[in-house]
Amino acid sequence: MKVTMKDIAKKLNxxxxxxxxxxxxxxxxxxxMRLEILKTADEMGYINEKHHYLSVFSKTNICILMQSYYANTGHFYSIVLRSIVGQARNKGYSSILNYFEDDDFEFPDCILERKVAGIxxxxxxxxxxxxxxxxxxxxxxxVDFTSLGDTCDCVLTHNKQGGYLITNHVLDKGYKNVGFFGDLDYSLSFSERFMGYKHALTNRHVTSRVDDYIKKYxxxxxxxxxxxxxRIDKIVELLKNKELPDVFICANDSNAFALLNALNSMNIKVPDDIGITGFDDTPLCNKTMPKLTTVQVQKELMGQIAVNKLIDRIHRIDDVQMTQLLSTKIIERDSLKK
Structure with missing residues (x-):
């Protein structure tokens, strides 16, 4: 039987x-109430039966797409997602979260059925x-990514600035040998943070042979x-094959936590024997022993600005596409010597 408005009204009373x-x-x-009615109508199959309502429904939804493996990589994206959902709600939109696999990409139904205003x-x-x-x-x-091969609106952390600031910070504290810990092949953000680190070493004239210095530490x-x-045991193996620096600048907080655990298992004390810094300022930074000095990223603001930018793009579709960088700042805790 076809769903009617009477059926929807009865269900919602x-x-x-x-x-x-x-x-x-x-x-x-x-x-x-409008959002609740539209959701219920869609769940009951009414929207698909009445195609002229699709344009109405599409004005109330935002689709959030994220690779599935990010779901298990810590608190960073959970905070960004919460901010997106909250800001979208404040602006009168519902959020539909869909995970995807980048090497086996499929459009979610909400996009195929044109039930979203933006992505x-x-x-x-x-x-x-x-x-x-x-x-x-x-x-x-x-959000938190940009494409070098295709133009698109982006909201990003100023990662290079953050890497530069934290490297200067540890140099100002008297650390001489400063290493970087993080997989540069993993993300553009990591590479940008590394470039800030390298730029600071060059500007401070730490060494005349920066590349050799970086490779060493x-x-x-x-x-x-x-x-x-x-796999803390594997990180221990990597550390045993290196000459350890006085301090490690880590690509993010998760890397810093893993490195801290590896050093502890080797009976190397932080910060007495070696310093560590993170990047992102996730909630766990206050729960490690010692508490982690890190670079604060504006996670809540990133989500809010992303929603605002998308809504603006929906209404100004022909405007020039832009990249917005959010500044960083250092949060000092206990993983560096005073």
């Missing part, structure tokens, strides 16, 4: 007139899949798989 007002985008019901991609996506999304004609904004490849799998 409201009048048929309220359902009609919401579905036809007329004034007379609150934004919250936020959180984290990395290949240029091939980004191009597929853009060809749908639905507005796309990238840094671990730049084949680390992220061990961090994600918590």
């Amino acid at each position: 409201i009048s048929i007139n309220a359902v009609s007002i919401a579905l036809n985008e007329k004034p007379g019901v609150s934004d919250a 936020l991609v959180v984290g990395k996506i290949s240029d091939t899949n980004l191009n597929k999304l853009k060809k749908t004609g639905i507005c796309v904004v990238l 840094s671990i730049l490849h084949d680390t992220e798989k061990y961090v994600l799998d918590n």
Whole structure:
């Protein structure tokens, strides 16, 4: 049997007139009630039966896309996602979260059925899949990622600035040999943070042979798989094959936590024997022993600005696409010597 407005009204215990007002985008019901009616109508199959309502429904939804493996990589993206959902709700939109595999990409139903006003991609996506999304004609904004091969609105942390600031910070504290710990092949963010680190070493004239210095004290490849799998034994092996620096600048907090555990298992004390810094300022920074000095990233603000930028793009579809960088700052705790 076909679903009717009467069925929707009965399920929500409201009048048929309220359902009609919401579905036809007329004034007379609150934004919250309109969203509830639209959701219920969609769940009951009414929207698909009445195709002329799709344009109405599509004005109330934002699709969030994120690679599935990010779901298990710590608190960073959970904070960004919470901020996106909250800001979207404040602006009168519902959020639909879909995970995807970058090497086996499939459009979620909400995009195929044109039930979204815009798309936020959180984290990395290949240029091939980004191009597929853009060809749908639905507005796309990238969050914490940018494409070098395709133009798109982006909201990013100023990663190079953060790497530069934290490296200068440890040099100002008197550390001489400064290494970088993080897999440069894992993400563009890591590479940008490394470039800030390298730029600071060059500007401070730490050595005339910067590349040799970095190679001596840094671990730049084949680390992220061990961090994600918590293979502390493998990180210990990497450390045993290096001349340890006085301090490690880590690509993110998760790398710093793993490195801290590895050093503890080797009976190397932080910060007495070696210093460590992180990047992101996730909640766990206050729970490690010692508490982690890190670079603060504006996670909540990133989500809010991403939503605002997407809504602006929806209404100004022909404006020049832009990249917005959010500044960083150092949060001093206990993992460096005073």
